[in-house]
Amino acid sequence: MFPPINEQMDIIRRGVSEIIPEEDLVRKLEQSQRTNTPLIIKLGCDPSRPDLHLGHSVVLRKLRQFQDLGHTAVLIVGDFTGMIGDPSGKSKTRPALTLEETRRNGESYFQQATKILDPVKTKIVYNSEWLGTMTFADVIRLASKYTVARMLERDDFTLRYKAGEPISIHEFLYPLAQAMDSVAIKADVELGGTDQKFNLLVGRDIQREFGLEPQVALMMPILTGTDGVEKMSKSLDNYIGITDPPNEMYGKTLSIPDSLIYTYFELATDVPLERLKEIKESLNSGAVNPRDLKRELARTLVAMYYSPQEALKAEAEFDKIFVEKSTPTDIEEFKLERENDTVTIVTLLTQTKLASSKSEARRLIEQGGVSIDGERITDVNAPLPTKPVFIVKVGKRRFLKIVCTTN
RNA sequence: GGGCAGGUAGCGAAGCGGUCAAACGCAUCAGACUGUAAAUCUGACGGCUUAUGCCUUCGGAGGUUCGAAUCCUUCCCUGCCCA
Numbered sequence: 001m002f003p004p005i006n007e008q009m010d011i012i013r014r015g016v017s018e019i020i021p022e023e024d025l026v027r028k029l030e031q032s033q034r035t036n037t038p039l040i041i042k043l044g045c046d047p048s049r050p051d052l053h054l055g056h057s058v059v060l061r062k063l064r065q066f067q068d069l070g071h072t073a074v075l076i077v078g079d080f081t082g083m084i085g086d087p088s089g090k091s092k093t094r095p096a097l098t099l100e101e102t103r104r105n106g107e108s109y110f111q112q113a114t115k116i117l118d119p120v121k122t123k124i125v126y127n128s129e130w131l132g133t134m135t136f137a138d139v140i141r142l143a144s145k146y147t148v149a150r151m152l153e154r155d156d157f158t159l160r161y162k163a164g165e166p167i168s169i170h171e172f173l174y175p176l177a178q179a180m181d182s183v184a185i186k187a188d189v190e191l192g193g194t195d196q197k198f199n200l201l202v203g204r205d206i207q208r209e210f211g212l213e214p215q216v217a218l219m220m221p222i223l224t225g226t227d228g229v230e231k232m233s234k235s236l237d238n239y240i241g242i243t244d245p246p247n248e249m250y251g252k253t254l255s256i257p258d259s260l261i262y263t264y265f266e267l268a269t270d271v272p273l274e275r276l277k278e279i280k281e282s283l284n285s286g287a288v289n290p291r292d293l294k295r296e297l298a299r300t301l302v303a304m305y306y307s308p309q310e311a312l313k314a315e316a317e318f319d320k321i322f323v324e325k326s327t328p329t330d331i332e333e334f335k336l337e338r339e340n341d342t343v344t345i346v347t348l349l350t351q352t353k354l355a356s357s358k359s360e361a362r363r364l365i366e367q368g369g370v371s372i373d374g375e376r377i378t379d380v381n382a383p384l385p386t387k388p389v390f391i392v393k394v395g396k397r398r399f400l401k402i403v404c405t406t407n
Numbered sequence: 408g409g410g411c412a413g414g415u416a417g418c419g420a421a422g423c424g425g426u427c428a429a430a431c432g433c434a435u436c437a438g439a440c441u442g443u444a445a446a447u448c449u450g451a452c453g454g455c456u457u458a459u460g461c462c463u464u465c466g467g468a469g470g471u472u473c474g475a476a477u478c479c480u481u482c483c484c485u486g487c488c489c490a
Contacts, residue, residue: 164486228445236434255444291442322443360436363451367437380457395437397444 002033002070011065012218015058015267017194020201020217028188028216038071042187042215044127044178045075045113047082047105052112053239054301055223055232058267059191060116062220066189067121075113076181077106080128081174099128115242115305130184131177142176145209146202151175154198175199179206187215194219195231223267228257246302247328250314251397253298258283258290261297269300327374327391331401338384338404345370345382348402354394369395 002008008029012019019025032039043063052060063073079102103126110124134142151172152158160167175198182190182203190200200217207214222231225238232239240252256264265271265279282288295315302311320326334352336343343351346361349370355361362380364370370377371393372385388404 166485226444251444254442257445289442294443318443357454358456359454360452362457364437367451369437 001036002029002038005029005033008069011069012062014065014273015220016062016218017221018197018217018219020197020219024214025189025216025218032071032188039066039188040072040074040186041066042074042076042182042185042190044181044190044192045077045106045109047077047079047102047109050105050108050112051234051241051243052109053232053234053241054264054268055193055225055239056113057116057242058220058223059193060113061268061270062191062218064117067118072123073117073121074123074125074185074187075110075117076185077102077109077124077126078178078181079103079106079126080131081177102126112243125185127177127181127184131180134180139173142180142206143173145206146172146176148172156195156198175202176206179203182215183207183210183212186212188213189216189218191218191220193222195222221263221267224260224263226252226256228260240301242305246306246310246314247317249302249305250298250311250318251322253301254294254318256294258294261290261293264297265300269297269304271300321397327393328399331391331399333401333403336402336404338406343384345372345377345384346380348384348392349394352392352400352402354392354398354400364394 005026009026012025028039031037041063043059067073079099082102082105106124106126110122114122152161154175157167157171178199179202181187183206187203187207190203192200197217197219200215200219204214204217224230225232225236226240227236227238230236230238234241240249244252253264262276262280262283266276271279279293283290283293299308299311299315302314317328321328336348336351345365346355346358349355349361349364350358355364365377365380368376368378373387373390374393390402392400392402394400
């Protein structure tokens with residue numbers, strides 16, 4: 001039923017940063033094969049940010065590989081933890097969500113995740129199921145199993161503590177709550193980014209405390225965002241969303257620095273190992289223009305999440321707008337009522353939300369960022385064209401088709 | 408409970424009675440350039456019927472002053488040290 005261990009390990013090892021401990025994983029695989037029982041592979045997801053991007057896809061794709069090998073994927077929606085609001089890391093006060101909100105986000109997460117995962121083989125559970133029924137006494141008992149010193153070992157805590165930044169008591173409970181998830185589902189393997197190392201390891205300790213065999217921690221590298229510096233995240237706006245429309249996905253991919261091309265191929269796509277090697281070589285030797293590889297990457301990604309046809313379309317559209325400097329095929333329309341013609345360019349820009357304020361609208365015009373039907377507007381007070389339909393362009397890539405209606 | 412240091416625009420951080428819509432850096436936006444939505448360079452970066460004009464901002468509320476981000480009172484929040 002299961003492929004040979006070596007084969008499984010080859011697939012599992014691709015792209016991973018660390019497996020702790022690897023021997024345990026091999027042993028678990030052997031046992032699973034012997035007893036013909038799939039392993040339980042756990043992945044926790046944060047329902048406060050339901051928009052998935054390529055960064056999430058790195059781990060999700062690993063989970064998919066486990067599914068394809070015949071193992072069971074369990075997605076844990078942190079609806080309970082989301083209700084409290086985790087203030088860890090950079091976002092200091094994460095808004096506490098209601099149970100309905102976290103459920104809804106969980107749904108949305110699942111829908112997006114199944115663009116990568118096999119929906120039939122994915123089990124989805126909500127951690128309020130077991131965390132919500134714990135009593136205060138249970139929590140204290142759980143907390144007694146870990147020490148402050150060990151908690152402070154966590155890199156994130158150490159740094160914040162040294163920097164004199166606040167750490168709330170309940171943040172200490174998060175790793176423990178996450179560990180309880182592993183206990184509840186009897187996880188054999190937990191996936192996560194390298195930033196999850198500490199939490200994954202706490203899971204091992206707590207499982208042991210509950211008389212379970214500790215899980216294997218499998219960590220994937222953190223994907224760098226399109227800025228080439230920070231990790232990909234929505235709040236830094238350096239992400240490529242897996243639900244981004246094809247054109248967007250294509251364009252964003254082309255904007256990554258050349259140094260990231262290989263990493264993206266390795267972590268975010270399915271290109272076979274041989275091709276991966278070729279790509280690395282051609283990048284190192286300079287035999288191929290990086291642009292061509294980047295375009296291939298962009299096409300590959302769009303093809304993965306949409307279709308090869310969409311990928312070609314996105315590429316054509318990109319060339320049309322940025323290389324030929326022409327206008328896109330489909331432009332959003334805005335219906336403009338102009339009866340007594342009090343609409344100026346400035347008010348038009350604010351009305352259409354192309355500018356957030358009139359001052360900004362003026363600024364854009366003064367800096368030459370606004371054009372109508374391809375003609376740059378330089379005068380703030382220039383009259384609007386009298387035509388019934390015209391195209392307004394702001395910056396490099398925001399277009400709007402204005403359709404005038406006269407009542 | 409006591410002592411000390413802080414809370415400034417999206418973030419970080421200057422300013423410590425008028426010349427402050429508030430230096431500087433990052434982020435953002437625009438322009439030039441480019442294979443690119445990259446890099447680099449240039450500029451902008453609270454709002455308003457563009458105005459050497461007005462309005463709203465420096466944790467909250469009061470107060471002193473002709474005038475307060477800057478001084479005082481009080482409250483809230485954060486860190487450190489002592490208990």
